[in-house]
Amino acid sequence: MSAALYAKAHRTITEIKGPLVFLQSVPGVRYGERVTLVDSAGNKKSGQVLEVGEHAIVVQVFEGSDGLDKKGTTVFFSGDVVKLGLSEDMLGRVLDGSGNPRDGLGEIFPEVERPITGSPLNPVCRQQPFEYIETGISAIDLMNTLVKGQKLPIFTGAGLPANRVAVQIARQVIRQSKEELIVVFAGMGITSREYNYFYKEFQDSGALANSVLFLNLADDPTIERILTPRLALTTAEYFAFDKGRDVLVILTDMLNYANALREISSAREEIPGRRGYPGYLYTDLATNYERAGIIQGQKGSVTQLPIVTMPNDDITHPVIDLTGYITEGQIILSRELDRKGFYPPINPLPSLSRLMNLGIGKGKTREDHRQVQDQLYALYAQGKELEKLTAIIGSAGLGETERKIVRFVERFESEFINQGEIPRTIRESLELAWDLLSEIPRTELRRVEDKYIDQYWRGARP
Amino acid sequence: MIIGKISRISGPVVHARGMEGIKIRDLVRVGELGLVGEVIEVKGDYVAIQVYEETDGLQVGEPVKSDGKPFLAELGPGLLGMIYDGIQRPLEAIRDQTGSFIARGATGDPLDRTKRWHFVPTARRGEHVSHGDVIGWVQETPAIQHRILVPEGVSGKIVTIAEGDYTLDEPVAELDTGQQLFMKQLWPIRRPRPIVQKIAAGVPLITGQRIFDVFFPVAKGGSAIVPGPFGSGKTVTQQALAKWSDADIVVYIGCGERGNEMTEVLTEFPHLEDPRTGQPLMHRTVLIANTSNMPVAARETSIYTGITIAEYYRDMGYDVALMADSTSRWAEALREISGRLEEMPGEEGYPPYLASRIAEFYERAGRVICLGRDKRSGSVTVIGAVSPPGGDFSEPVTQNSLRIAGAFWGLDARLAYSRHFPAINWLTSYSLYLDALQDWYTQNAGPDFLEMRRELLEILQKEEELKKIVQLVGRESLSEPDKLLLDIARTIRDDFLRQNAFHEIDAYCPLKKQYYMMKAILMFYKACQDMLSQISYEEIRKLPGWEHLSKMRYTPNDQTESFFPKFIEELSAVSQEAVA
Ligand SMILES: Nc1ncnc2c1ncn2[C@@H]1O[C@H](COP(=O)(O)OP(=O)(O)OP(=O)(O)O)[C@@H](O)[C@H]1O
Numbered sequence A: 001m002s003a004a005l006y007a008k009a010h011r012t013i014t015e016i017k018g019p020l021v022f023l024q025s026v027p028g029v030r031y032g033e034r035v036t037l038v039d040s041a042g043n044k045k046s047g048q049v050l051e052v053g054e055h056a057i058v059v060q061v062f063e064g065s066d067g068l069d070k071k072g073t074t075v076f077f078s079g080d081v082v083k084l085g086l087s088e089d090m091l092g093r094v095l096d097g098s099g100n101p102r103d104g105l106g107e108i109f110p111e112v113e114r115p116i117t118g119s120p121l122n123p124v125c126r127q128q129p130f131e132y133i134e135t136g137i138s139a140i141d142l143m144n145t146l147v148k149g150q151k152l153p154i155f156t157g158a159g160l161p162a163n164r165v166a167v168q169i170a171r172q173v174i175r176q177s178k179e180e181l182i183v184v185f186a187g188m189g190i191t192s193r194e195y196n197y198f199y200k201e202f203q204d205s206g207a208l209a210n211s212v213l214f215l216n217l218a219d220d221p222t223i224e225r226i227l228t229p230r231l232a233l234t235t236a237e238y239f240a241f242d243k244g245r246d247v248l249v250i251l252t253d254m255l256n257y258a259n260a261l262r263e264i265s266s267a268r269e270e271i272p273g274r275r276g277y278p279g280y281l282y283t284d285l286a287t288n289y290e291r292a293g294i295i296q297g298q299k300g301s302v303t304q305l306p307i308v309t310m311p312n313d314d315i316t317h318p319v320i321d322l323t324g325y326i327t328e329g330q331i332i333l334s335r336e337l338d339r340k341g342f343y344p345p346i347n348p349l350p351s352l353s354r355l356m357n358l359g360i361g362k363g364k365t366r367e368d369h370r371q372v373q374d375q376l377y378a379l380y381a382q383g384k385e386l387e388k389l390t391a392i393i394g395s396a397g398l399g400e401t402e403r404k405i406v407r408f409v410e411r412f413e414s415e416f417i418n419q420g421e422i423p424r425t426i427r428e429s430l431e432l433a434w435d436l437l438s439e440i441p442r443t444e445l446r447r448v449e450d451k452y453i454d455q456y457w458r459g460a461r462p
Numbered sequence B: 001m002i003i004g005k006i007s008r009i010s011g012p013v014v015h016a017r018g019m020e021g022i023k024i025r026d027l028v029r030v031g032e033l034g035l036v037g038e039v040i041e042v043k044g045d046y047v048a049i050q051v052y053e054e055t056d057g058l059q060v061g062e063p064v065k066s067d068g069k070p071f072l073a074e075l076g077p078g079l080l081g082m083i084y085d086g087i088q089r090p091l092e093a094i095r096d097q098t099g100s101f102i103a104r105g106a107t108g109d110p111l112d113r114t115k116r117w118h119f120v121p122t123a124r125r126g127e128h129v130s131h132g133d134v135i136g137w138v139q140e141t142p143a144i145q146h147r148i149l150v151p152e153g154v155s156g157k158i159v160t161i162a163e164g165d166y167t168l169d170e171p172v173a174e175l176d177t178g179q180q181l182f183m184k185q186l187w188p189i190r191r192p193r194p195i196v197q198k199i200a201a202g203v204p205l206i207t208g209q210r211i212f213d214v215f216f217p218v219a220k221g222g223s224a225i226v227p228g229p230f231g232s233g234k235t236v237t238q239q240a241l242a243k244w245s246d247a248d249i250v251v252y253i254g255c256g257e258r259g260n261e262m263t264e265v266l267t268e269f270p271h272l273e274d275p276r277t278g279q280p281l282m283h284r285t286v287l288i289a290n291t292s293n294m295p296v297a298a299r300e301t302s303i304y305t306g307i308t309i310a311e312y313y314r315d316m317g318y319d320v321a322l323m324a325d326s327t328s329r330w331a332e333a334l335r336e337i338s339g340r341l342e343e344m345p346g347e348e349g350y351p352p353y354l355a356s357r358i359a360e361f362y363e364r365a366g367r368v369i370c371l372g373r374d375k376r377s378g379s380v381t382v383i384g385a386v387s388p389p390g391g392d393f394s395e396p397v398t399q400n401s402l403r404i405a406g407a408f409w410g411l412d413a414r415l416a417y418s419r420h421f422p423a424i425n426w427l428t429s430y431s432l433y434l435d436a437l438q439d440w441y442t443q444n445a446g447p448d449f450l451e452m453r454r455e456l457l458e459i460l461q462k463e464e465e466l467k468k469i470v471q472l473v474g475r476e477s478l479s480e481p482d483k484l485l486l487d488i489a490r491t492i493r494d495d496f497l498r499q500n501a502f503h504e505i506d507a508y509c510p511l512k513k514q515y516y517m518m519k520a521i522l523m524f525y526k527a528c529q530d531m532l533s534q535i536s537y538e539e540i541r542k543l544p545g546w547e548h549l550s551k552m553r554y555t556p557n558d559q560t561e562s563f564f565p566k567f568i569e570e571l572s573a574v575s576q577e578a579v580a
């Protein structure tokens, strides 16, 4: 983070509570400004002004208030909002959750400094996304296509391989783009095991040279997590809109981010909303997630792939729910598929890419893509219902077509979804899809036009 | 000018002191930057202000100024085709000042002051006019005549009025009282624009969407809510209505939602044609965009800015449709501001006045006799999206909206998961306007239209009961007529109710085509029922009619009359052949 001149020093702390420090008011303090706190032992912490009044000032301390004392701590007000220094030298670097190097490779000299909160992109300047990103994963590319400029989260459960999926995507898209694309990775509250995994994967695959990593580990200060995604997104915007690069931002785990927000809110004794999260959680998450997109007439794009853990696999959990309300779809990992040993365990039914239509079809993927996807969905949904039914009444109660649909479900899961880490091109995914569809009588393929059935369907004609 | 000083800053809420004479809802300028805000609480010496821009960097002691007037919307020719933020700043002007990213302190006239409009008077010299009278018009877009109305508080005998090209700052007429009339007027957004009276709803808003026009119509001047979990189709529904409904004017409010969705409207609407006028849709549309990452206080305001513009066109005698996506984000903005004021929270942290705010908003919908001597009528139809947490409709915003809205279009996650779109649950949704619209449908849509509607719904209800049986004993054990009913129900669901908003033909379905599609399905059902006594159900399943029914929605709309009567005839002929 930027160095600043700390003009005003104060020692008027009245109370320290959780991550918050309350001071007697001093003139000239600005709302939102960055502060540095130095305790009696000379340790530095950074913070931000959360509230200014005639009598009191509230400061949130990113590294937590442990070790601060009322008497011995000095507070320096910087006169400026929290900013991040940016430079192309950030590529290949690993930084901590506050933006300081953690790889021991020395300081990065900034080319520009930007406030980390960012500004809203004017809707009249946005370019409607139009280009798909090939992740190599059929359940995404064919069923829920990722589009450049989109924000598409992965909803996962404890123990499900979301990180593996994210790393696989990062690797694949960097390779696909011939190293044009860069990845900005923000880890919030991840374990050191996870960190080692990410670092090793990024390094081994050579992706690291095209990446910037911001890492706040599980034992790093929790409040710092409020900064981490903002640092990552500020970096992403810099590479995208200053340098014209396509940037993929991976944010993991946004649940930990939201929990840090909750901690601050409860320390401030704000009226809690659902499950103790503050009422402004939606707005706060949106100010992060909305920082994705493309600008008209400009090169570069920011695509977001946030990862959010569903506590108890509960999709109605507020952080998941609000994320779903802001992002442009969601990829959902399924415990059921994972238990069956399938990887990637993406459940296509509740997954959705809302921008898919903009990125697929003739001239982009293939003209039959939309309808094939639609048909696979319909059959899979119907087949899953039939599976449930069979569990109750046995397969004897099923007609012949219905049995075929149940068989389709089996193949769809074990072959189409369960592809392992070997990437498929979109054409390969489509071919496999038609292979599955060819086992279904053509009269049941109501969502595909005749011309495509004539062209691609290879089943037995009646 | 009232001038005070900032005493506290907490996010979008700023407190000030020393603002004697200030009233609630007065517009203020906050700090050296002059950020726009509105007074939301006056308590003794101190006032609370919601600020429409980010408050970062403000200090205690900075000035707060006000001229004691509320926030006023600017109304006049040039609104159509515009895109505004929640406080009616044109986003294009903001772009010109601050670039691709919105920075603070941008300003901009809501309406172009330099443009000359050709004014054609309809009132004459010597005529006495008062509030609401039409004095002339301007051709705002090829399809819309913008009627120039006498504003509130103005009346007298016209002494000068002349045809000609005027800017909005030049008077087009003068009264004997010395008052001048302009093409532009101002209105405080939180006050409903006055009318003579509300009148009964009697005409549906035809949307081109089968599930609404046939099953759950909303009346012109009525209100509908579209609640549903994320990704279930609220926005696609709202946009479909903005595109295809037969309103004269559409006001579309993106309230706390996605930037890309507004861009989508901006990208598509100029290239889409209004099916009635052949004009680009943008020519009848006003957009208000206060996306989720734009300041939260301006989000709260966007709803009022939008409905004021809607009422203004209603007052000219137009049928206006207003879409608000999403009213939940507006309610949350209320909650956020209320929380910063440390008000006593009600249910789920929402302020206790949530219910009355929602009611006041929906009450601004209506079919009305407008002010003015010609007794013209106009309407505002309000369609509000609701985003209940966890998709649970028992939450306060859904419940309070339900109490007021006349149509309930409940979106269903399960339907959305199986990609049945629009994912409107046909069993739980309802419209309270059916009785009022009965005559209209009988006269304009076909004498048997509502009877067919009833039959379709009955089949779907019967299906629901049968499904429970199937779940216990399996489909094979059903009687043949019941199997037939299940398949017909599936046809109704898949080939009639399902409507792909992105299909070039199916996106919009004219009412006549809807009529024929219903007729074809019911005709075929009847024929199959008759055949059951003669051939087995297995054979009926193999009839080509099923497949034909599944394709009929792709018949080009302009071939409706040439295709369907013959199609229906053939359907029954083929079925008869099967028996023979
Ligand atoms: N009528 C329709 N035809 C085809 N697809 C549809 C239709 N309605 C919805 N969809 C699909 O569902 C997706 C989600 O719809 P939409 O964006 O309207 O959801 P929403 O309810 O507004 O969600 P949120 O609350 O998160 O904004 C769309 O991107 C589209 O893929």
Ligand SMILES: [Mg+2]
Binding pocket: B234, B235, B236, B257, B325
């Ligand atoms: Mg939506």
